[in-house]
Structures are given as structure tokens and as C-alpha cells.
Amino acid sequence: MNGRRDLYGTGSPTGKPLREPIFGRTTGDEVADELEFHVEMRARELEAQGVDPALARRMAIERFDNLEVVAAECRRLADRRVTTMNRIRYIHDFLGDIRFAVRMLSRRRAFAVLAILTIGLGIGAATAIYSLVDAVLLRPLPFSDPGRLVAVWVAENGWKTDPVMSRQWDRIVLGQTEYDALREHATLLSEVALWSSGSAMLAESDGSERINTIRATANMLPLLRVRPALGRGFLPGEDVLGGPRVAMLSWESWQSRYGGDSGMVGRSITLNETRYTVVGVLPRGLELDRSGAAIPVWVPALQDSFDIAERNNRAYRAVGRLVPGATIAQANTQASAVIGAVARSPNSGMGARIEDWQDDQTRGVRDSLLAIFGAVGLLLGIACVNVATLMLAEGARRERETAARLALGAAPSRLARQLLAENLTVHLLGGLVGVVLAAAGIRALVALAPPGLPGLADVAMDWRVLGFALACTLVTGLAFGLIPAIALARRSRRSSILLGAGVTTKDSGRLQRVLIAAEVALALVLLVGCSLLGHSLQRLSAVNPGFAAENRAVVRFASPRAFWSDDQRVRNFYHTALEDLRNLPGVIAVSGSSATPFAGGASSSPTRAEGRVYPDGERGVQTQQRSALPGFFEALDIPLQAGRTFTATDRDGGELVVIISESAARRDWPNESAIGKRLHWQGQWRTVIGIVGDVKFSGLSRDDEPTVYVPFDQYPDSDAALVVHVQGDPAAMAKIIGARIAPFDPAVAVTSITPMTELIANSYKQERYRTLLVSLFGVLASTLAAVGMFGVTARMVSQRMHEAGIRVALGAPVGALTRLMVGETMRGVALGVVMGLPAALLVARYLSPQLFSVHPVDPVAFGTALLLLTASTLVATLPPLSRARRVDPARVLRTE
């Protein structure tokens, strides 16, 4: 044999012998055999022709030229074939495992359905929430190089602590002055464009309609690197004072209103009774503000005298594009210096804030979304742990079968692989169910979503979302599928000869405890989050807004310039409306103001109390301002603290009077009565005649804001909203009220009539949405956790029944054994609480900015969570544990 080895070379070229799988011989042997056979046959033939045997063999070998090289080449080819075959066989085996798994699962239908539904619930919820997170936070904006688009705001550091302005200190809009300065000097921004949204009356063949509009500078489209779908964009020179009246249509409005007529370019439309020439159509789907409604028409910015008349008028949001290589921080520093240099008072602390455009848009919702995403992650975790416990329990039920197969020579690794395949199958089927659930869930999520969620329109089941579902399925399937598989492999190594029922080892006891602990810990974190958010929402909704909201309807209007530039016309309209509605049966009171609570329209300006010195030169302090119609405080039941409210004598040309809110009185005259004092506002001195309670204006969570009220007649405002106090349901009165108001002035359109309670509820819709989702996941998760704990405990008891029976038969008291099992379960629960509490504290800290008047370590919230958890633990574990008490030694021993 030695000679042959030399002849044909040894082993495989890679050095390690590969096994020929069928014959159990190496490929080297196979090749050597075959070639040797050939040589022998050839030599024999030559011998038959009379050649000397030794020579015949040499001749036979020589015919190969170089036998060793040929053998090596053959071995290489054979090895490659074996590798390919192994690979194919592996896949084939795995498919076989899956087929086997499906067969096993279909035989244990209840178990399979439970496991698949659990996983499906987890994956479905996670996928649905991911679709939201993806559309709102992750998917890049649909512009070229979106990472370099930034939002540009003016920031006023002095406002950080101001009660009126603190919420918007770094979100101040820009005016022409800042715009010009930034374009000139902020070299790290290759371009800055302005835009603002508003509304206008669009005249149509059948009357007119209120539409949303955007005013944008001519450089907006070039900055975004988009081209008009039709016609042209605005030209430099059109976005200036008195520029030509031109307009662009959105693609969508071009399609729906004008039937996609390409002849629209060059035609004119009438906005606010002014003719605008349509110069182009915007590309499809272009949105500057993803949180708003559709914007059918764009017009050029900076055309109004308002924009340049005074340096202080700021009305525009701004978007910029970073030059390549510049960071946001660098651009921020530069722009701050530029804005600071053009600020009216050089020491005002004015600067700029630049932030990634997408981040800026999602600023208000990011934390909420991530909290919801975190909650759904915990739910998915619990679902996976649950299925792992189900698998273990199932494994325990199959213990006899497993032991038998091991005894018959099945490799533990093979059984483990089968179990893994079974788990993966469950997870894959669960993922499938999850995708179906998610598709339905996404629809519900979108329908329930609070208004103004940026990107909500893009939430859909797409490839990114499906990819997430698949990734989730595979990761959880592999991670959690391995647990029971490893448990099986370990168990079988120790006790493969134990054919009897109830194989218990210390090991499986520990695994049970860990699983119980994991469920408890995950559920605890989620429940703490739930109860903190729930508690916060409850506190928020219980806040007294400072006025009576029940039975009040809020009527809002829209009007064109011709109306609101004529003060007398505005006065007439509102007085007629008040007079008329007051006489309507069922109406108790009617009034209104330039900024009715929760109806929008807030504005502020500086005020000065007489005799006080203000740090900011002569300007004074920012104060909220309202023009109130007669009877405003009475109609809303806003308490009068001192002095009097407005009467019919407080009219245009009368004494200039003002009513201030309690917080304004406290701020301006902390140690004396404010009544009779004088206040400087909008260039005039006014006498304080009354002090009223503070009211929440736009959010229940906001601090009291110092406010001044002036008589409507002395300072008319065309955008005033009416408040109608009615008997009974305000929604039912809406139609009648609308019909009454319509004829008073043909230019004024009623845009909405809404119950005040609804407006208030809408103000915390986002908080409610978040709390609703997190609570839903919390309920689902604790239910799943309870089911899981039930499963684990039941399994433990059924395993121990055998042991218990023997012990009882030998005279051990039943109670001691039960106590042992209860103790074991409680050790798992305690471990879970110990693991879960620190995590819950971390989560609470993370949530704290989102909580309203609830401390993150709120004892009530933590107590509620622990109580709920304890209750569900007891409900889940007591029934199986009590079964242990009824152990019947005779029956146990019979099965022996």
C-alpha cells in the first residue's frame, strides 16, 4: 500500500482529509483506487500481448504522462464535489427539519396556535409601530442630499426664562433683515430660503373656498434642488415688495381642481379678490411642512409692506443648505454671530439656532414615538420569552419521546436542531401572522393619530417595514429558539438514559426561575412606564383651565383683506353677530376675543408698568394680549378678582382701559393693588380697571402667562373667535349658529364651530395617543406575562408531582412541599423585581420630560405597577400551585 500512497499523493490538497460521505472513505482513496484499477487493467492487457509484467506496469503508468499531477487534479475536483454535496445535503436536511416541525406542530395544534399567535402579536405590534417611527423619524426627506438641509431659527437667549416667551425662545421666525444678513454673511449656508404658511380665499366658479397657501422666496426650489413639473418657479425679483402677483399650483391641486390642464400656466386665479397669474406647477408630493394639511397654492414671499416696514416684523420660517464639509455646529456659530450683529439692541442675546431639518420637524414627537417604540419592544420581548417557556413546557411533555429517541441512538445535536427548526417555524409563522396584524394595526394607528404628526401620510406597509418584520422574526426566532434547544442538548447529555417521567434537574429549575424573572422584569418596566404616563395624563386632563368649558361652542371665521383692513366693518360684523345670537333661543351668553382659549390666534407684545424700570431699555416685558368683546369674562366664567369687567362705555374714543390677568398683576405690581395704575401697551398708556383669573390658552400643561385684555372696540381684531354659551349640547347648536351668522357679511366665512371641551381635549391628543398605545401594550404584555408564568408554574408542578407523590407516600407533609414550590416561584418573581426595578427607574428618568406634574419616581405609579404585577402573578401561579396540594401518592406511584 505504501507504494501506492507515493504514486497518487496523500490526502486532500487542503491538508485535512475530506470524507466521502457514502463509503466513508477519503476522496484520496477513491481517486487512488480508480487510477490503480486503470493501471492494472492496462498492464494486464499489455501482458496479454507478451510484454514483461514490470515493463507493462511502467508503460501503463507512463501513458498518464504524470500520474501524480492527474491524481491531484482529480482529488481537487472530487473534493469540490463533496463540498457542494454537503452544502446541498445541509439545506435538504434543514428543509426536512422544517417539514418535520410542521408535522409536529400540526399534531399539537393548541400549542402551535398559542405560540404562533403570541409571536404574531409581538411582531405585529412592533412592526406597526416601526412603520410609524420609520415614516416620521427615520426615512430621509425626499430631497436631494437631505442630510444637509437645515432649519434656521432666530433664538433669543433672554427669553429662556420669560413666562410668556420661554416656549419659543429658540423657535423665533425670521424677517427680511435676518434673511438678507444670512444670505450675505452666513457663508457656511450655501443658500437660505424663507417660507410661511397661511391661508387665502380662492375664488371658484361656484363661490369661494378657504385654502392653505405657502409664501416662499424664489430660491426655495433651487435650494431643495427640485424643478417645477410644469412652467417655472418664482424668479428673483418676484419675491420683493410690490412684486408681480404670480402663483404656483401644487401638483395635487393642479390635478384635482384643474384636471391636470397643461394650459393652466399663463392663466390666472383669484386669491383674496386679487388676480394671480399661474406661472408653474410644483412637482408631485412636494411638502415643506409634513405635519400640515395639503397646500394647493404657493405665492412669492416678501411682497407685503408688513415684511419690510419694521425691522421687528418676523413672519417666516427658514430652511438652509449647508455647504459641503460644514457641520451644523459651525453653521450655528456663524449664523448666531450674523443674527446678533443685526439685532436691534446689540446686547439682547439674540442669535440663531440651526438644526437638521427633519429633526427640527419631528422635535415635538420624537420622544413620544420612541417611548411607544420602547413599550412595543418590551411587549415583543415578553412574547418571545413566553414562546420559549411554551417550548420548554412542550419539551417537558415530550420528555419520554425524547428520551426514547436518545436511547435509540439519535444524536442530541440532531434533536436540538430539530427543536430549533420547530421554534424557527413557529417564529416564521408568527411573523406572517404579525405582518397581517400589522397591516390592520397600521390603519388603526393612522386613523387614531393626533393631527400634526409629520410624515403621517407616508405611514404604510412597504419594503422597509416588511424588512423590519423579517429581521425581527429571524433575530427573535434564532435567539429564543436557541434557549430550548440548548436546554435539550444539555439535559440529554446528563440524563439520556432516564426513561421515566419527570426528569428534574437543578438546571431546569434554574431555567424556570430565570424565565419567570425575565417576564416579571419586562412586565414591571412596562407597567411602571404605563402608570407614570397614565398618571401624568390624568393630572393633565384634571387641570382647571381657569374658565368654564362645558356647553360652550367656539365659532371661528376667515375673512379677506378687504374685510380686515376696515376696522369699522369688523366692529359692525362682531356686534351684529353678538346682538343676533344673544336672542337665539337656547343661547345664554355670546362673546369672543382675538384669541379665545384653545382656538388659536395668540399674540404678545411688550408692556411696561408705569414707574418701573426695565432692563431691556424702554421696551418692557412680553405680555400676552387679547381684544375682548363685551361680556367675554362672563361668557367663559372667568373669575373677576378685583375691579370691573368691560362695559358698553369702553368703546372706541372712550377712556383707554385694560384688564390684566392675575399673573400680570403679580408680576407688575407685586406689593400693591393694580387697579387704577397705568400700563403702557402698543404705544399707549391704559388704566387698569380689573384683574381676572389666569386661563390656560393653548395647553393645559403650560404655566400661567401674564395677559392683558383690551376692549375689542378700542383695538378691533378681524380674527376674533366667538364663544357661545348654550343650554344643552353645543354641537347640536352649531348648524343653527352657522346659518344665523352667514348673512351678516358676505366676505366672512365660518370655518368651524366646535365645542370648547373638544378643543381642550384636542390640545393633549398627542399625550393621549401615546398613553393609549403604551397602556395597550402594557395590558397585552402583562396578560402575556401572566399566561407565561402560568405555563412555567404549571410545568414545574407537573414535573414535581411525581417527586411530591413519593415524598408524601414516605410521610412528608403535603404543606411543606407546596411551600417549597411556592417559595421557588416567589424566588423567581423576586429576582424579576430586583432586575426590573433598576430598569424601571432608568425608564422613568427617560420619561420624566414627558411627564406632567408627576415625579419620575412617583410612589403611586411604582406602587400601582407592583400591585398589578403581584396580582397577575398570584392569578397566574396560584391555580397550578394549589393543584400540588391535591397530590395523590397512590396515583403517582401507580404510574411508576
Add this chain to the structure above:
Amino acid sequence: MAARDHLRGTLDVLVLKTLAWGPRHGYAIARWLEQHSSEVLRVEDGSLYPALYRMEQRGWITSDRRASELGRPAKFYQLTAAGRNHLKNETAEWLAFSRTVTHLLEAEP
């Protein structure tokens, strides 16, 4: 390279042809080729076996071990359905090619 590929391709087809009548071992294939190619087309023993291994990997032929003339098992090759198909296609192509060439070479001006 192209020429060698072509030669290798030819050898492949010839080997497949020898297997068209039933299983044979490597030596029988070599002998059949020697006897029928009348020394014009000499197949090296050294190139036959790599060709067999290559075709086995491609799935054109399979092998098993059967009793041989020497009394011990030897590796026998057999055509697969894919191999039979390949042989058919290659044969048709070769015949068409050679007919054309023959036609051209025998052509009168």
C-alpha cells in the same frame, strides 16, 4: 484557452457517447475511445479522469461501485438525464458544424 476549451468539450461529448450504451468504468471508456478513434484522435489517459470528475460535478454523469473484471469493485459511470440531454444537443451541433465545413471544403469555385 478557447481552443483548449473546445477540445475539452469534444472529449466530454465523446465520453458521454461511450456511456450512451450503459455504465462503464474509466478504463473501458478509454479502451472504447482508442478502438473507435483509429489512432487519429488519441485520448490521453491523463485527461480522461479529470474530465470524468468534472462531468460528475456538473451532474452529467453519476458513479457507483460495481464488481469488475479484476474481481474487486471499481467505479462505474453512468449518464444522467441531464448528461443525455447535453449529449444530444452537442451531437446535433457538431453534426451541423461538420456538415457545413465539409460542404465548404468540397465546394467547386
